[in-house]
Amino acid sequence: MSRWESGQVEPDLETQYSIAAVLGVPATAVRTHLWPDWIPVGERLLVEGAWTQESCFVLFDSTAGDVLLDRRGFVTLATGSAATLAREWQSPAGARDLFDCTAGDLIDSVAARLPLLRDLEDIHGGGRVRVPVATELRFATELLRGADLGSAEARRLFRLCADLCRIAGWASTDTGFLAAAERYFVLGMRAARAGGDRLSGANLLKCMSLLLSENGRPADALALARSAVEGTADGPARVRAMLTVRQARLHAVLGERRRCEELIRRAEGLMERPDDQLCPPWADYFDEAEHAAQVAACYLALGDHQTSDRWLETTTRLQPASRERDGITYRLWRAENATQLGDIELACHHLGKVAPLTHRGSSQRNRARFSAVRRLLHRHRALPPVRTLDEQVAALLA
Known part of the structure; x- marks a missing residue:
């Protein structure tokens, strides 16, 4: 490590601008913040x-x-x-x-x-x-x-x-x-x-x-x-359903199926209730389609791919076309389910549908999901649907 990298000596402005360009930091930040305050490392997050x-x-x-x-x-x-x-x-x-x-x-x-x-x-x-x-x-x-x-x-x-x-x-x-x-x-x-x-x-x-x-x-x-x-506990039913199914998803990640399904049933009951209170605008997105998607995510985390895909079918049927990013996410989840269930052709079909959208979009999370499913498919790379998908992805990256 050089002396300026360790903070002992301040690099000249030309060097700082070069570093900023590599890190994607605006040049204005170099001019308005002293070295090394503009470097994107920040402090440890404090909650106290x-x-x-x-x-x-x-x-x-x-x-x-x-x-x-x-x-x-x-x-x-x-x-x-x-x-x-x-x-x-x-x-x-x-x-x-x-x-x-x-x-x-x-x-x-x-x-x-x-x-x-x-x-x-x-x-x-x-x-x-x-x-x-x-x-x-x-x-x-x-x-x-x-x-x-x-x-x-x-x-x-x-x-x-x-x-x-x-x-x-x-x-x-x-x-x-x-x-x-x-x-x-x-x-x-x-x-x-x-x-x-x-x-x-x-x-x-x-x-x-x-x-x-x-x-x-x-x-x-x-x-x-x-x-x-x-x-x-005394909030609107839709908000409580949203938070409850999110908690269920955490129990699924931890492998606690019984507790997860208890909370899924509780969330379903809350979704069936009429809204007894005015919901905040940020809760509007949590409709039947999104609820089904979150339940699907629970079963995906539990490794129950058939049940997960049934819920995703509901999401696909109900979700507005305007939610493009979420639509990509749920198609990727379906591709993962299909791969795990051995339906390689269907998995490639799902990935092929969203490959251009994922490539041109800004969602790093969806790109990571796309890559993760492709890794799952790697063992089947000799099959025609996988070869066709690989060619499609290669053309997008060219």
Whole structure:
């Protein structure tokens, strides 16, 4: 390691610009941040500390926007911190759920743009929305700077920031910026607490739990998922169903089939209930198609590929065509099921359908799933359908 790599000597600007280009960091960050602060490594994520509006604003003011620089493709949450996060999120908070706030035109404009950002991320994936949502978060932070913390306007802004953090976190997860994603999710939980929005906080816990589960931390993930369910016992039925089936998925990952299926049945019962409360807009996506997809994911994790595919058939039948990214995901799951069940021709059919979409899309998660199924098919590479698929993929990469 050279002296400047170890931090003893600052490299000249030309060298810094070269490093930034390799890492994908904007040149403006080199000009506005001292060496080595612009390097996308960041600090270890901390979850301790008072969950107050003042501390939340300090975190927003110090990190909003700069999270984009964190390109680490791994999570940094310290071992055992998930339990602390779940416990502190459930601790008593002074704020109640407040939905009767008034605000100025600028705050209204942030709220008006949220549905567009939410839809862009849901439909097209994180690559299309990661930069604009970070810009929106910086704007909301500037509005917070001038707000009276504790006022109705500040509480509304904190709730909007929580939703922005969720979108930014999912966009970062989808594009492989995992350390950035967890920072957004944790910051969003604090914002939800500061704004008195417990449902949004539970949703962020769910997001964080999936991030940890997909990165080899299922036990920590379960602690967060369970906390989300326990903290919303009086919430809308659809939200409770969404959180319950997510917890079931964690038990599936841990091989706990009985507990998983208990929670699946509970979620099904909740889905059958009429909505007794107004659902937040971010829960609208959790319809019958998405519920079926999450149950399918449970059985996929359990290795019950026939049952998983039956649920995915329901998802395919019910899901709107506009949800392209999710449609790719579920087709990839069907390809995995078909491969494991020995139907190689069907597996190649599923992969062939989504190969161009996966290749041109920005979802790193779907690209990883695509590659994982192709690895499963490698032992069958002499079969004509696999050879045809390999030729199709080679042409896309050419």
